[in-house]
Amino acid sequence: xxxxxxxxxxxxxxxxxxxxxxxxxxxxxxxxxxxxxxxxxxxxxxxxxxxxxxxxxxxxxxxxxxxxxxxxxxxxxxxxxxxxxxxxxxxxxxxxxxxxxxxxxxxxxxxxxxxxxxxxxxxxxxxxxxxxxxxxxxxxxxxxxxxxxxxxxxxxxxxxxxxxxxxxxxxxxxxxxxxxxxxxxxxxxxxxxxxxxxxxxxxxxxxxxxxxxxxxxxxxxxxxxxxxxxxxxxxxxxxxxxxxxxxxxxxxxxxxxxxxxxxxxxxxxxxxxxxxxxxxxxxxxxxxxxxxxxxxxxxxxxxxxxxxxxxxxxxxxxxxxxxxxxxxxxxxxxxxxxxxxxxxxxxxxxxxxxxxxxxxxxxxxxxxxxxxxxxxxxxxxxxxxxxxxxxxxxxxxxxxxxxxxxxxxxxxxxxxxxxxxxxxxxxxxxxxxxxxxxxxxxxxxxxxxxxxxxxxxxxxxxxxxxxxxxxxxxxxxxxxxxxxxxxxxxxxxxxxxxxxxxxxxxxxxxxxxxxxxxxxxxxxxxxxxxxxxxxxxxxxxxxxxxxxxxxxxxxxxxxxxxxxxxxxxxxxxxxxxxxxxxxxxxxxxxxxxxxxxxxxxxxxxxxxxxxxxxxxxxxxxxxxxxxxxxxxxxxxxxxxxxxxxxxxxxxxxxxxxxxxxxxxxxxxxxxxxxxxxxxxxxxxxxxxxxxxxxxxxx
Amino acid sequence: xxxxxxxxxxxxxxxxxxxxxxxxxxxxxxxxxxxxxxxxxxxxxxxxxxxxxxxxxxxxxxxxxxxxxxxxxxxxxx
Ligand SMILES: [Zn+2]
Numbered sequence: 150x151x152x153x154x155x156x157x158x159x160x161x162x163x164x165x166x167x168x169x170x171x172x173x174x175x176x177x178x179x180x181x182x183x184x185x186x187x188x189x190x191x192x193x194x195x196x197x198x199x200x201x202x203x204x205x206x207x208x209x210x211x212x213x214x215x216x217x218x219x220x221x222x223x224x225x226x227x228x229x230x231x232x233x234x235x236x237x238x239x240x241x242x243x244x245x246x247x248x249x250x251x252x253x254x255x256x257x258x259x260x261x262x263x264x265x266x267x268x269x270x271x272x273x274x275x276x277x278x279x280x281x282x283x284x285x286x287x288x289x290x291x292x293x294x295x296x297x298x299x300x301x302x303x304x305x306x307x308x309x310x311x312x313x314x315x316x317x318x319x320x321x322x323x324x325x326x327x328x329x330x331x332x333x334x335x336x337x338x339x340x341x342x343x344x345x346x347x348x349x350x351x352x353x354x355x356x357x358x359x360x361x362x363x364x365x366x367x368x369x370x371x372x373x374x375x376x377x378x379x380x381x382x383x384x385x386x387x388x389x390x391x392x393x394x395x396x397x398x399x400x401x402x403x404x405x406x407x408x409x410x411x412x413x414x415x416x417x418x419x420x421x422x423x424x425x426x427x428x429x430x431x432x433x434x435x436x437x438x439x440x441x442x443x444x445x446x447x448x449x450x451x452x453x454x455x456x457x458x459x460x461x462x463x464x465x466x467x468x469x470x471x472x473x474x475x476x477x478x479x480x481x482x483x484x485x486x487x488x489x490x491x492x493x494x495x496x497x498x499x500x501x502x503x504x505x506x507x508x509x510x511x512x513x514x515x516x517x518x519x520x521x522x523x524x525x526x527x528x529x530x531x532x533x534x535x536x537x538x539x540x541x542x543x544x545x546x547x548x549x550x551x552x553x554x555x556x557x558x559x560x561x562x563x564x565x566x567x568x569x570x571x572x573x574x575x576x577x578x579x580x581x582x583x584x585x586x587x588x589x590x591x592x593x594x595x596x597x598x599x600x601x602x603x604x605x606x607x608x609x610x611x612x613x614x615x616x617x618x619x620x621x622x623x624x625x626x627x628x629x630x631x632x633x634x635x636x637x638x639x640x641x642x643x644x645x646x647x648x649x650x651x652x653x654x655x656x657x658x659x660x661x662x663x664x665x666x667x668x669x670x671x672x673x674x675x676x677x678x679x680x681x682x683x684x685x686x687x688x689x690x691x692x693x694x695x696x697x698x699x700x701x702x703x704x705x706x707x708x709x710x711x712x713x714x715x716x717x718x719x720x721x722x723x724x725x726x727x728x729x730x731x732x733x734x735x736x737x738x739x740x741x742x743x744x745x746x747x748x749x750x751x752x753x754x755x756x757x758x759x760x761x762x763x764x765x766x767x768x769x770x771x772x773x774x775x776x777x778x779x780x781x782x783x784x785x786x787x788x789x790x791x792x793x794x795x796x797x798x799x800x801x802x803x804x805x806x807x808x809x810x811x812x813x814x815x816x817x818x819x820x821x822x823x824x825x826x827x828x829x830x831x832x833x834x835x836x837x838x839x840x841x842x843x844x845x846x847x
Numbered sequence: 848x849x850x851x852x853x854x855x856x857x858x859x860x861x862x863x864x865x866x867x868x869x870x871x872x873x874x875x876x877x878x879x880x881x882x883x884x885x886x887x888x889x890x891x892x893x894x895x896x897x898x899x900x901x902x903x904x905x906x907x908x909x910x911x912x913x914x915x916x917x918x919x920x921x922x923x924x925x
Contacts, residue, residue, distance in 0.1 A: 373872060373875075375910055376872065376876070376910040376911045376912040376913070377872065377875050377876045377879050377910045377912055377913055378879070378908065378909065378910040378913065379879050379880055379883035379903060379909060379910070379913050380903075380906050380908045380909060381883065381886050381887065381890065382887060382890050382891060383890070407890055408889070408890050409890060409891050409892060410892060628906060628908060630908055631908055631910065684858075747857075
């Protein structure tokens with residue numbers, strides 16, 4: 150008898166569907182310490198008997214179903230005939246095909262169903278599709294388990310208290326989002342690709358979509374501002390004064406002096422004069438603790454303190470969640486309800502040396518979190534579960550975990566109390582200020598010290614009327630600066646602010662803009678391809694770039710969730726809009742293709758140029774693909790004139806020039822991305838750094 | 848009719864100004880450069896067009912499209 154037959158032969162069980170294999174294992178182990186374990190091909194299934202009840206616990210692999218168009222020809226658009234199909238059908242995945250088959254078999258003998266996927270729109274959609282398509286129409290009768298952490302206690306409770314579902318509205322909203330995004334994405338992207346095909350006969354992956362559009366547009370708009378910026382001059386002044394043997398800087402009261410003659414007058418008037426303390430201003434101020442992390446806050450803070458990109462943070466946070474070390478990370482909430490049991494979590498954390506003292510300190514007081522305004526119907530803010538890591542965490546992973554723990558501590562701590570002191574000094578009728586700052590009570594800063602700098606700058610006591618010696622006054626020529634380019638963190642914040650995309654997808658969208666070649670470098674600049682795509686859309690489908698359309702759709706999706714309208718109405722409106730854009734693009738196909746192609750060519754040339762050749766110092770080192778072997782390597786453009794500089798390259802992964810010379814040997818450095826974490830290295834095989842392993846900078 | 852293209856970047860030109868065909872980005876750069884000259888004079892006092900162009904084209908934060916225009920104007924000055 151096969152494993153599957155022996156598992157289903159007795160029938161009469163509840164089938165529990167989890168989102169991921171790790172989650173299924175946790176659910177099974179929560180119900181029984183050593184659950185019966187069956188391996189069916191790639192899939193793991195667990196059997197638990199609990200009193201009268203029998204549970205069979207299986208898992209999905211995230212989404213098993215996807216939206217696909219019925220006409221499968223890549224060159225045909227518009228594509229409006231869409232349906233949900235197994236991902237294995239759209240992308241040929243044996244693992245997913247088998248997973249669906251196993252769940253279908255298990256469903257045949259089950260008499261109850263529990264959707265135990267993550268509790269949010271995505272999890273609801275995943276569970277709904279499995280119950281509907283794999284289990285044969287069980288989406289209306291299945292129960293729903295609700296939980297925010299994968300700790301044993303919460304999972305046991307969630308399974309025991311599983312309730313009838315929410316009536317499908319949440320899933321309908323989720324499913325409609327997928328359909329709308331698919332329609333925009335597939336049709337506009339096909340129109341772009343086809344225009345290149347029609348202009349050149351060649352193929353290049355291009356894409357644009359409902360979330361990619363406005364996001365790319367932000368970067369392009371910022372780039373336009375930067376490239377058109379003219380710095381205006383201004384001046385600043387300061388004085389160095391002497392007090393109790395110390396030299397202190399006093400800044401002129403105006404940060405910017407807008408006319409040279411006024412600035413010059415300040416210097417002329419003050420030179421050679423001493424000052425008088427006019428006033429000493431002291432003010433005590435409180436700095437309240439930070440609020441609990443939602444995903445966006447965590448991604449921004451991890452970027453600032455640890456240097457992780459938003460997609461790296463999400464990836465690591467999900468692993469920590471699957472290890473039951475933190476709560477569900479895809480949350481918008483900045484609130485921590487008492488039901489998560491603050492005391493139990495802190496007590497758990499006392500078992501870890503690095504956290505022990507601070508955890509005990511908090512346990513000795515009253516526990517009231519300093520919450521933020523944002524809420525999420527499905528999950529609280531991100532918090533540590535208090536469980537001890539059972540595997541050793543990677544250094545950056547541990548830092549992220551520590552950041553989450555430290556933030557959790559900080560939200561329960563007292564306000565920091567600090568004092569600002571300003572000595573106002575009159576020099577020849579001009580006002581200068583010496584500023585100081587001290588911490589009177591560290592409060593939460595003490596718990597969060599690893600991740601924040603709050604350097605004090607004490608200054609000596611000044612007395613009103615006191616004369617001070619002025620050692621010199623100085624004028625500084627300055628220029629106004631353009632707005633900064635976006636980085637991954639600030640772009641994510643902008644998307645969040647304008648409600649573009651979902652907390653689960655934002656990081657991935659940014660990642661896609663890079664992989665399509667629309668953006669370059671860490672400080673995001675839009676490439677000519679990025680510009681060209683935005684210009685094409687401005688001419689033919691301006692709505693795809695504006696946040697208004699996305700806002701409108703988000704509002705419609707919320708109305709679906711609330712039961713006000715059904716998904717079909719939303720999809721019909723989208724088809725209307727899209728039709729107009731596609732018609733216009735089709736008519737201009739050749740012209741669009743010509744422009745996109747010339748942008749692609751200039752970017753490819755730039756991406757393949759690594760820098761000046763360190764051997765002949767005349768040519769450029771470029772990436773070359775050998776016609777004979779198909780392999781890529783580095784060569785000099787001066788080869789014909791005799792320069793034989795060359796270097797091998799890894800054959801897999803995306804390679805990007807870093808535009809920085811190796812500090813050791815002066816050859817160009819590159820980054821190669823095989824996975825989520827790029828490696829950076831010098832291309833010179835003779836370089837002394839080569840003895841060491843390639844340096845991970847992820 | 849042959850489409851006019853921007854002499855700096857090859858995009859479609861939307862206006863011809865002082866003998867240049869300019870796209871909308873370079874036209875904006877052209878306008879910004881001229882209004883910046885007025886602001887510079889206001890802040891610095893005396894300043895010739897040539898000196899302004901020289902200084903502005905050397906600053907690291909001057910935008911790439913503005914530099915295109917400034918360098919072309921500078922050539923005219925010489
Ligand atoms: Zn131009």
